[in-house]
Amino acid sequence: MKRRIELGLLYSRSGPYALMSEACRTGALSAMAMVNADPDLDISFVPVERDPGGNVDHYGPLCADILRDTGARHVVGCVTSWSRKEVIPTVEKFGGTLWYAVPYEGFEASDHVVYTHACPNQHLLPLLDWALRSHGRRATLVASNYIWGWELNRLARETVTAAGGEILAERYLPMGSVDVDRMVEEIRFTRPDFILNSLIGPSSYAFLAAYQALGRDDPHFRPDRCPVLSCNMTECEFPALGARAEGLIAAGPYFRGVTGWPGAGNFGSSFEAAAFAAVRQLARLLAHRPGAEAESLTDLLKSPAGQDGVIDPETHHTTLPVVIAEVRGGVFHVIQHLGEVAGDPYLTRSRAPAAATPTLRVVS
Amino acid sequence: MKRPIRTHNLGGALAFILHRPHPTVQALARQLTAIGLEVQECWSELPAHALAADFVFFDADMGYDGQFPWASGAAPMPLVALIGSEAPGRVEWSLKAGAHAHLLKPVGDNGAYSALLIARAAFDAERALSAEIADLKRRMDERQTVVRAVTLLAARGKSEAEAYAQLRQMAMAWRVSFEDAAARIVARFAEGRDQDGQRGRG
Numbered sequence: 001m002k003r004r005i006e007l008g009l010l011y012s013r014s015g016p017y018a019l020m021s022e023a024c025r026t027g028a029l030s031a032m033a034m035v036n037a038d039p040d041l042d043i044s045f046v047p048v049e050r051d052p053g054g055n056v057d058h059y060g061p062l063c064a065d066i067l068r069d070t071g072a073r074h075v076v077g078c079v080t081s082w083s084r085k086e087v088i089p090t091v092e093k094f095g096g097t098l099w100y101a102v103p104y105e106g107f108e109a110s111d112h113v114v115y116t117h118a119c120p121n122q123h124l125l126p127l128l129d130w131a132l133r134s135h136g137r138r139a140t141l142v143a144s145n146y147i148w149g150w151e152l153n154r155l156a157r158e159t160v161t162a163a164g165g166e167i168l169a170e171r172y173l174p175m176g177s178v179d180v181d182r183m184v185e186e187i188r189f190t191r192p193d194f195i196l197n198s199l200i201g202p203s204s205y206a207f208l209a210a211y212q213a214l215g216r217d218d219p220h221f222r223p224d225r226c227p228v229l230s231c232n233m234t235e236c237e238f239p240a241l242g243a244r245a246e247g248l249i250a251a252g253p254y255f256r257g258v259t260g261w262p263g264a265g266n267f268g269s270s271f272e273a274a275a276f277a278a279v280r281q282l283a284r285l286l287a288h289r290p291g292a293e294a295e296s297l298t299d300l301l302k303s304p305a306g307q308d309g310v311i312d313p314e315t316h317h318t319t320l321p322v323v324i325a326e327v328r329g330g331v332f333h334v335i336q337h338l339g340e341v342a343g344d345p346y347l348t349r350s351r352a353p354a355a356a357t358p359t360l361r362v363v364s
Numbered sequence: 365m366k367r368p369i370r371t372h373n374l375g376g377a378l379a380f381i382l383h384r385p386h387p388t389v390q391a392l393a394r395q396l397t398a399i400g401l402e403v404q405e406c407w408s409e410l411p412a413h414a415l416a417a418d419f420v421f422f423d424a425d426m427g428y429d430g431q432f433p434w435a436s437g438a439a440p441m442p443l444v445a446l447i448g449s450e451a452p453g454r455v456e457w458s459l460k461a462g463a464h465a466h467l468l469k470p471v472g473d474n475g476a477y478s479a480l481l482i483a484r485a486a487f488d489a490e491r492a493l494s495a496e497i498a499d500l501k502r503r504m505d506e507r508q509t510v511v512r513a514v515t516l517l518a519a520r521g522k523s524e525a526e527a528y529a530q531l532r533q534m535a536m537a538w539r540v541s542f543e544d545a546a547a548r549i550v551a552r553f554a555e556g557r558d559q560d561g562q563r564g565r566g
Contacts, residue, residue: 092473109398111391111473315398346477348375348400 004043005286005293007032007279008066008096009047009089010077015054016176016201017173020079020271024101027267027275028076035283037098043287045279048072052083055242059083062091067094076278080200081105081147088113097297099282101274103231103252105151106345109315112297116281116318117274120155121344123231126322127251128159128196130336131175131229136193137165142183142207143198145172152198168192173199176282178206184214195228204233208244212276215247216302223247234269235332236256245327253320261321261340277318281309317343374480375400377418382431383446384423388471392421392446395476396539417441419480421467424458425449437462442483446471464490506543513546516553 004283009028011021032045049069052058059078066072067090069231076099079085084100089260091098091112096114106119107136123234130168131139139160143149149172157167168190171183180203187195199207211228215221223246228251259265262277292300300306301313310318319342344350379396383389384407393403407413407423409431410488414420422431424445429436437460445463447455448470465483467475510531517527535545 088473107477109395112393314394344400346374348398 002036002042003290004046004291005043006048006070007282008044008063008070008072008073008075008077009049010052010059010063010066010075011049012052012054012079012083014051014203015077018028018054019201019236019240020234023234023269024076024079024275025099025272027272028279030272031276031279031283033278037097041283041287042290043283043293045283056082056086059086063087063090063096063098064094064213066097069092071293073097074282076101076275077155078102084113085147095296099275099278101278102271105148105155106347107151109317109345111316114278114281114297114311114316114318115343115345116278117270117357118231118251118320118322119343119345119348120152120231121347122253122320122322122341123251124152124155125159125347126336126338127231127249127324128156130324131227131249132160132163132165132195135225135227137163138168138191138193139165140168140187140190140192140195141170141198142195143170143172144200144203147234148200149198152196156196173203175200176202178202180207180210184208184210187211187216188214188221192226192273194226197228197230198232200232201237202240204230205237205241205244208241208248212244212246223249229324234271236269236271237332243330244254245330246325247326248327248329249335251322251324253323255323255325255334258321258323258334258337275308284309312342314344315322315343317345319343377401378416379403379419379421380414380417381405381446382422382427383407384426388446388469391473392467392476393473395471395474399477399480400428401480406408408474413518415440419444419483421446422456422458422461422463424463424466425469427457427461429461436460441478443485444479460558503541503543509550510543512552513549516549542564 009025011025012018013021015078027118032047034046035041050062050065050068052062063075066075067190074097078087078098078100079102080103087098088110099116100113101116103118103123137155137160141153141156143153153170160167169186172181197204197207208228220226225250227247230248233248233250234252235256253261254267254270254273256268257265262273262280267273284305285303289303301311319340322338322341323338324333325334379401381389381392381403389405395403396403409432412433415433419442420439421444424447432439434440439462442464443462445458446465446469447458447466464486465479467479513531514524514527517530518524522530531545532542535542538545
């Protein structure tokens with residue numbers, strides 16, 4: 001007889017980042033189905049879903065709904081950092097846990113959150129390292145106007161400047177805005193070596209379309225000369241992007257077909273994979289320990305299953321593969337697989353990659 | 365702030381928490397450990413090796429003078445006050461102890477990171493200002509020496525402006541400050557007078 005354990009799902013099924021939410025939701029549900037069908041596990045998950053509809057003000061109250069009115073102690077959810085920050089006080093208040101399965105900007109280690117996707121030492125820093133080596137040191141930064149873009153750009157500026165490079169421009173668009181003409185015009189004028197794109201949803205699609213058009217006019221702006229880099233673009237947005245994704249370079253823990261984490265490589269995107277991994281980890285922590293579903297995250301991580309799991313008990317971040325890949329023919333092709341790297345949210349455990357230091361030249 | 369915040373050098377930094385055993389200490393230690401610091405807890409006095417700490421968090425509620433192995437307000441590292449009671453007397457004592465930032469108790473899941481960054485920035489700014497003020501004070505004190513040196517040089521038949529320019533050139537040649545150069549000139553003239561057997565000083 002399996003113990004039935006309610007598990008919260010807090011994903012926006014409409015709004016500008018619905019594709020990402022759907023990918024996470026798919027991953028979480030498929031892991032739940034797998035747990036439920038597994039005769040070796042004494043637990044089964046019952047999803048308790050709430051849909052904030054892309055409205056950041058609905059996250060806190062709906063999360064409170066789940067934790068107060070149902071038996072769920074764990075919630076898998078949130079896509080934007082803004083919504084995560086809205087939810088943290090609620091999980092703290094009710095002693096619940098948020099499982100967060102998308103890349104984020106780091107500098108956080110909540111006692112009530114598990115971070116199963118990448119933070120900057122697992123996405124941005126290796127990606128910049130690659131771009132500085134292979135394309136040059138003059139960068140332009142574009143992003144959606146909220147904390148993800150602000151922090152990524154701050155780190156990018158620090159890293160590029162420390163490597164002797166320069167930031168030609170740092171531009172922001174309100175979330176949902178497709179007003180990209182000025183950004184692209186500036187890029188045409190300043191001719192950077194690469195562009196870091198931390199725009200979200202429709203803004204990003206509009207930017208990539210305009211940039212691709214620019215590349216048709218001027219070969220400097222084709223992907224082999226001046227690529228667009230992203231730490232948040234995955235296959236889950238290909239349906240909206242189509243051919244506009246061509247040439248994009250992204251960093252992440254997983255791209256379609258890459259095996260090893262968290263399984264056979266049959267996930268649609270890293271968002272799906274990370275949400276899947278979150279639910280599987282939770283199942284490991286709860287299985288064969290009746291009553292564990294009422295324990296706090298701290299206590300779960302002290303259990304034998306917690307101690308030899310992939311979640312760092314100090315930071316609640318995970319060890320993940322670091323993969324850099326390029327879109328060719330509508331598919332991500334791996335350029336570099338850098339192996340497994342432990343999440344280092346405050347960048348205090350690992351140093352910046354060696355290549356971030358400038359190469360010295362003889363000046364005659 | 366003129367400089368951007370440096371976030372890279374907290375790894376392996378040593379923080380002391382001067383507070384009696386308490387859930388607040390646990391919560392704070394958890395945050396600091398997650399950030400990447402080493403944490404040592406102590407009460408009721410800071411041991412001598414706390415002088416090597418990079419940060420000290422201290423209890424503002426039960427703290428007292430004499431807990432720290434340095435003079436009040438002269439901590440060699442950034443200090444963060446852990447404030448429970450916001451009684452004005454306790455806040456005043458925390459300020460006198462030299463707090464560079466504070467955290468409100470009970471400490472929960474966050475707050476330590478910004479306290480670290482703010483305390484360090486305030487500490488750096490305080491140090492830079494103290495050094496600048498000390499230098500300016502010293503130079504103010506040397507004003508009389510400069511006047512004497514210029515007078516002595518002018519006594520050799522130079523105009524005051526020429527004597528001043530000469531002193532500046534000497535300072536440059538000796539690679540010392542203007543005031544130090546003036547002190548040397550005054551000392552030389554004094555020696556010369558002593559050798560002449562004219563004892564005019566006490």
